Amino acid sequence: MSNTPAMAASRSGCCVTDRRYNRRPPPHGRTRTAAITGYYTEQAHCDAPQGGGNEIVDNQSDWIDNQERVIDALHKKALIMSVVTVQLGQCGNQVGQELFDVICSDARDVHRKTYRTVSCERFFRQTTQGDLEARAVLIDMEPKVINHSMSKAAKSGRWRYGETSHFSQKQGSGNNWANGYCVHGPRHRDAVEELVRREVEHCDMLAGFIPVMSVAGGTGSGVGTFVTQCLRDVYPSSFVLNHLTWPYGTGEVIVQNYNSVLTLAHLYQLSDAILVHENDIVHKICSQLLKIKQISFSDINRVIAHQLGGVLQPTLSTASCGAYSRHPIGELMSALACHPEYKLLSVCTIPQMASSSIPFSTFSWPALLKHLRQMLIANSKMEGGIDWQVCPPPASAGRSRSLSAGSFNTSLANLLILRGKDVYSAETGGFEDSAIYTSWLPPDEALSLWKSPVPFNKYEKSATLVSNSQALLRPLDDMVRKAWNMFASRAYIHQYVKFGISEEDFLDSFTSLEQVISSYSELQVPQLLQSLGVALSRGVYDGDDKVANHDKHHLLKHPRQPVVILEDPK
Numbered sequence: 001m002s003n004t005p006a007m008a009a010s011r012s013g014c015c016v017t018d019r020r021y022n023r024r025p026p027p028h029g030r031t032r033t034a035a036i037t038g039y040y041t042e043q044a045h046c047d048a049p050q051g052g053g054n055e056i057v058d059n060q061s062d063w064i065d066n067q068e069r070v071i072d073a074l075h076k077k078a079l080i081m082s083v084v085t086v087q088l089g090q091c092g093n094q095v096g097q098e099l100f101d102v103i104c105s106d107a108r109d110v111h112r113k114t115y116r117t118v119s120c121e122r123f124f125r126q127t128t129q130g131d132l133e134a135r136a137v138l139i140d141m142e143p144k145v146i147n148h149s150m151s152k153a154a155k156s157g158r159w160r161y162g163e164t165s166h167f168s169q170k171q172g173s174g175n176n177w178a179n180g181y182c183v184h185g186p187r188h189r190d191a192v193e194e195l196v197r198r199e200v201e202h203c204d205m206l207a208g209f210i211p212v213m214s215v216a217g218g219t220g221s222g223v224g225t226f227v228t229q230c231l232r233d234v235y236p237s238s239f240v241l242n243h244l245t246w247p248y249g250t251g252e253v254i255v256q257n258y259n260s261v262l263t264l265a266h267l268y269q270l271s272d273a274i275l276v277h278e279n280d281i282v283h284k285i286c287s288q289l290l291k292i293k294q295i296s297f298s299d300i301n302r303v304i305a306h307q308l309g310g311v312l313q314p315t316l317s318t319a320s321c322g323a324y325s326r327h328p329i330g331e332l333m334s335a336l337a338c339h340p341e342y343k344l345l346s347v348c349t350i351p352q353m354a355s356s357s358i359p360f361s362t363f364s365w366p367a368l369l370k371h372l373r374q375m376l377i378a379n380s381k382m383e384g385g386i387d388w389q390v391c392p393p394p395a396s397a398g399r400s401r402s403l404s405a406g407s408f409n410t411s412l413a414n415l416l417i418l419r420g421k422d423v424y425s426a427e428t429g430g431f432e433d434s435a436i437y438t439s440w441l442p443p444d445e446a447l448s449l450w451k452s453p454v455p456f457n458k459y460e461k462s463a464t465l466v467s468n469s470q471a472l473l474r475p476l477d478d479m480v481r482k483a484w485n486m487f488a489s490r491a492y493i494h495q496y497v498k499f500g501i502s503e504e505d506f507l508d509s510f511t512s513l514e515q516v517i518s519s520y521s522e523l524q525v526p527q528l529l530q531s532l533g534v535a536l537s538r539g540v541y542d543g544d545d546k547v548a549n550h551d552k553h554h555l556l557k558h559p560r561q562p563v564v565i566l567e568d569p570k
């Protein structure tokens with residue numbers, strides 16, 4: 001399956017603008033409001049009702065009301081696209097339930113009708129009694145977690161899952177990817193596809209799928225990979241954005257790195273983009289920022305859901321012509337330049353604090369964005385403990401690069417999402433700095449901005465950054481290294497072989513992830529070396545045969561090496 005951004009953008013028959021191919025419309029002809037916001041397109045004003053959005057409105061609240069009217073008018077003319085979420089395994093079902101909860105309470109709390117309508121239509125369907133049912137399919141190989149998630153949702157009184165939108169069995173996959181992928185997945189394929197088909201048929205327009213799962217267990221990772229493959233087969237023109245939870249480094253599942261490697265390597269072929277949360281990082285956010293003493297999965301999942309909600313709730317983008325963006329997944333893919341070799345997306349949000357502290361805190365856009373920019377370049381996924389020494393290298397200087405702590409995080413593309421008060425006055429120039437990015441895309445195309453004047457999830461102002469960058473390079477490298485060390489002694493391999501996954505399959509997965517690691521490492525390779533055509537690859541410099549390093553037989557002969565720090569030849 002080819003997944004070029006251009007192809008991805010054309011999925012679902014949507015008119016997503018691929019920003020690398022179609023540049024933004026020139027700014028001439030903007031009205032004064034457009035000049036203030038720097039954001040509206042001409043089209044928005046053409047479609048706006050008389051007086052709707054063409055005057056300067058100083059008062060922020062009036063301005064939002066005014067804008068809502070414009071947006072409302074635009075939305076009356078357009079169908080809202082919906083997203084079908086597929087929750088898999090314990091983690092996927094628990095994270096998914098928190099996500100719907102955050103989205104529903106955020107939408108219900110705001111007094112903005114259009115925002116609420118778009119959000120609800122995107123993630124929920126209304127029953128004939130007017131209740132909200134999540135556009136979700138719940139899959140697990142044991143019933144307990146699904147039952148728990150369903151009753152938690154029903155108890156909220158705000159929303160619930162469809163009575164027949166779930167599939168479960170009696171026994172889990174025993175933390176074995178092969179059991180999930182080769183046995184449970186194929187065995188229950190028809191039942192799962194039927195549930196998905198019914199959910200898709202409830203959508204007026206399908207924006208795509210979000211399978212939610214962990215990579216470390218057996219059901220989420222194995223069945224989740226199989227189901228993603230089915231989605232790709234049955235809905236070839238729909239977007240698939242996988243949300244993955246990565247295990248704690250010192251995790252509770254002994255074979256978690258095997259499961260993770262197999263999941264990631266397969267999803268890299270199937271998915272349009274892979275959005276990752278690392279349990280270690282989210283745990284730190286809970287303890288250091290939210291000051292939670294006894295951290296539970298529920299606390300962790302609320303943070304994940306908050307960050308995901310910050311990405312998926314309605315916003316205005318440059319391509320959305322003044323209306324809330326209709327195609328959240330397609331536009332996200334387009335904004336982040338997702339490419340067959342660059343599909344790993346990380347996300348961070350600012351501010352995050354104990355809910356009891358929010359009413360007593362004030363936030364300013366310059367401070368929030370200054371912190372967020374430093375979090376990006378120093379690869380610190382939470383505010384607090386940011387390394388302020390890290391700064392972009394001068395464009396011309398040779399650079400030495402490593403994956404070590406404190407090194408600069410180079411981005412391929414970033415999506416900055418701002419929500420809340422005074423959002424149009426926020427100065428985002430720091431994210432347009434070309435030094436942050438590889439030189440492959442012009443900086444104005446490497447950064448996308450989505451904004452919404454509606455505050456999100458109780459924060460008066462908040463910023464979320466989704467980044468296609470080297471942010472996940474180190475944890476991915478660690479995961480592959482640990483799995484490789486275990487594989488080298490053939491530990492536990494027989495558990496996988498007995499379900500039909502061979503050593504050759506493992507080697508294929510290692511090979512493909514080595515390629516991903518190599519590709520992300522090379523975001524940093526100095527232009528000089530690239531232009532000399534020097535074959536650099538991760539771990540081993542292999543004469544002029546770059547491919548050899550990724551060849552599985554070579555992998556067999558040469559154990560993995562630590563990352564080599566490359567210096568520019570002077």
Ligand SMILES: Nc1nc2c(ncn2[C@@H]2O[C@H](COP(=O)(O)OP(=O)(O)OP(=O)(O)O)[C@@H](O)[C@H]2O)c(=O)[nH]1
Pocket residue numbers: 088089090091092094095141171172173174175176214215216217218219220221245246247248251252253256279297298300301
């Ligand atoms: N963030 C988060 N991580 C979870 C949660 N539940 C489990 N995990 C993580 O997920 C991994 C285990 O995967 P599970 O989802 O429990 O397993 P499963 O997919 O149900 O697979 P089987 O148990 O083999 O049937 C471990 O890394 C856990 O740390 C959760 O609710 N939230």
